[in-house]
Amino acid sequence: MAEMPKDTPGHFLTPDELRVGIFVIIDLPWFKHPFTLNTFKIKSEEQLRELRALKLARYCYDPARSDGVALTGDQPLVDVSEASDGSPGSVASATSAPVAGHDDDPAMAIKRERMAKLSARRDQVANVERAFTKATAVMKNLNRNLMSRPKETLEDMGAVIGQMIEAFLESPEATLHVMGDKAGGDEVYYHSLNVTILAMMLAKDLGFDATTARDLGVGAMIHDLGLMDIPDRVLKKPPEEYNNAERSLRQQHVEYGVSAAVKLGLPSGVLAVIAQHHELADGTGFPKGVKGATMTPAARLVSLVNYYDNLCNPVDINKALTPHEALSFMFSRGRNKFDPTALQLMIRSLGVYPPGSIVQLSNDAMAVVTSINPKKPLRPWVMVYDAKVPKDEAIMLDLEKETEINIIKSVRPALLEPKVAAYLNPRKRVTYFFDAGSGDGAGKPA
Secondary structure (H helix, E strand, O other): OOOOOOOOOOOEEOHHHOOOOOEEEOOOOHHHOOOOOOEEEOOOHHHHHHHHOOOOOOEEEOHHHOOOOOOOOOOOOOOHHHOOOOOOOOHHHHOOOOOOOHHHOHHHHHHHHHHHHHHHHHHHHHHHHHHHHHHHHHHHHHHHHOOOOHHHHHHHHHHHHHHHHHHHOOOOOEEEOOOOOOOHHHHHHHHHHHHHHHHHHHHHHHOOOHHHHHHHHHHHHOOOHHHHHOOHHHHOOOHHHOOHHHHHHHHOHHHHHHHHHHHOOOOHHHHHHHHHOOOOOOOOOOOOOOOHHHOOHHHHHHHHHHHHHHHHOOOOHHHOOOHHHHHHHHHHHOHHHOOHHHHHHHHHHHOOOOOOOEEEEOOOOEEEEEEOOOOOOOOOEEEEOOOOOOHHHOEEEEOOOOOOOOEEEEEOHHHOOHHHHHHHOOOOOOOEEEOOOOOOOOOOOO
């Protein structure tokens, strides 16, 4: 006999007893019914017809979440503990397979079409993930060889930027795919790649010419070149715990990076990005405290993106802001520190709920935002937590089409139950991707 999932209430109704307002729990695999989710409150006669078309003997429901239903009362209830032998109230009977022929129902055809689109979307994300992993490995090798074989390495770096444009920037929509944690020294490569990808996305809409875009790409990839000369004991220490000497040493990575870049013979546009990636438009940055008017456009953009990624991915992960919080902080408390055009563009590009935001939906489900909807920023794509659905088959919803479901609020990952956090996997280091599987090549930088 099939086992009832641990979090499924043991109460059932017959098909005729279903009505609007009942919170139903479909104890079938997600792909074997036409509904968006396995659990929901019935809101229309059409949903009732589709539920009854499944031809189940009994339908599991939750009285506590149903309108006007209590655990005792007039509603017929069947306790699973009292019917475990295959009788009408048992799980085996309640979850029996739908009768032959229901697959021809138009609703199932729509569901199959939607599942095919979701499968294609997962394949697209997987391709971008593979490209990101490869680009990170190449970056590590380039950094190792930069000083010993500068000419050859810089040529390779230029080729990598070309590959990144092709792999990540074929569509103007930003997508975040939540990857597994990466530990140790690799984090500097992930940070550099994050900054590069996001900066290149914004550069496209800012109209950077080919030379400026290339200088931006190379400069962003190696903007932290000077960190190689800073001891690990300083790099891995939370900045708020620095003494004055350690803080000064950490800040010297900018000058170390510029010196190394000069020896490599890098162009002035790249040197400016490295030199100014911690400068701020109001003059409060370091090392020289220059203001926005004297910074290059590429440097102003990298400074903005670098600041954002450091808010999301600080040394002390416990102090990390959600993408939603980071953008809100930068807009409300630091607008004067950044190029206003670039900041507004980044907020518009990443949306109200940027990729990576953990959100609570109106049906009480938890989800992670995977990509934005530029035309409707409150209705992005999300991946939903469902204990009954394997993680690699997780439900993905386009909230623009799922009009009955809304985002209630953004939630800090630290507040999630461990099993939910592991499923949604909000990693310590968020990574920015572009949906490379749609579009016709629009959105590539000049």
